[in-house]
Amino acid sequence: MKIEAHTIHNKKIAEITSDKMVINTVEDGLDLLGDLYYRDFDSVVIHEKNITPHFFDLKTGIAGEILQKFAQYRLPLVIIGDFSKYKSGSLEAFILESNKGRHINFRASIAEALRR
Template identity: 55%
Template sequence: MKIVPHQVNGIRIAEVISDESIITNVEEALQLLVDLYYQEFDKVILYEKNITQDFFDLKTKMAGEILQKFSNYRMQLTIVGDFEKYPGKSLKAFIYECNKGQSVNFVANLAAAF
């Protein structure tokens, strides 16, 4: 795992890059969040390919638990990926609602993450 720091308009952004899965459960997400929080990052960019598929199955409630942790720490999160491949209206509605706010966003490419 590699953390690429970015600075945009005074906001410290951590882009997390890996060839393997980084988040397979809520505890791993929390550990990553805390590590980046104490490095004084304001925002995290994760790639959809590095998050377990269970996150995108809303029945597991994993997405809600992880996003609540980011909210509690007031850490913005952007997930970059192709979300059209996931079936179901619930996930699409969830992504739509998240993208209306500024805490959590789902985007198609890195350029949109900034």
């Protein structure tokens, strides 16, 4: 896993990149949150390909637990990728609702995520 730091408007943004899965479990998500929180990042960007597909099946509860912690610690998270491959009306509604707020967002590209 590589953490690439971006600074925009005096905000320190961590972009997580890897050739492997970074978040397989809730614990992986919480470990990542803790690591980045204590490194004083202001927000996090992670690629959808680095998150287990089970995250995007809302019935598993993985997304809810991880995203709740990011929101509690006030560490905004942007997940970037193509989410159209997940054929779930509830996920689509969740993404639309999340994108209205500031803590959890889903975007198509790193450029769009950094603008956000």
